[in-house]
Amino acid sequence: MRQRIARFMLGRNGQDPLNIFILIAATAALVLGSFLRGFVGDILRLITLALIAVSWFRMLSKNLPRRRAENARYLRWRYQVSGFFRCQKTRWEQRRDYRFFTCPSCRSTLRVPRGRGKIRIVCRKCGSSFTRKS
Numbered sequence: 001m002r003q004r005i006a007r008f009m010l011g012r013n014g015q016d017p018l019n020i021f022i023l024i025a026a027t028a029a030l031v032l033g034s035f036l037r038g039f040v041g042d043i044l045r046l047i048t049l050a051l052i053a054v055s056w057f058r059m060l061s062k063n064l065p066r067r068r069a070e071n072a073r074y075l076r077w078r079y080q081v082s083g084f085f086r087c088q089k090t091r092w093e094q095r096r097d098y099r100f101f102t103c104p105s106c107r108s109t110l111r112v113p114r115g116r117g118k119i120r121i122v123c124r125k126c127g128s129s130f131t132r133k134s
């Protein structure tokens, strides 16, 4: 039986991080949908079924280049999202010693020491400067 499954899965995509994310989303929709009655609950149950169908399709798919590209896109997105939260965590940990500003011309984040009064801040990335209270 194990060998038959292994032979069946040969050349197929199988499980990947994107599929795991889809199944977690399906579970979330299922749990949320079980609390809600009526139209919204029906929609959530429909979404659950659709997500499970997509996950099965991706798992059994033989179009590996396409599935790998989807997974890579998902991993890039996940890295960006986790990077944003990592950045917010660092800012929160350093909030007593530093103030954070956004450069008005290039939108990059600038960190300056707190309690220096009114200072001229020069962006290291684009060289533009502006005055703020630190």
Ligand SMILES: [Zn+2]
Pocket (backbone or CB within 6 Å): 103, 104, 105, 106, 107, 108, 123, 124, 125, 126, 127, 128
């Ligand atoms: Zn700048």
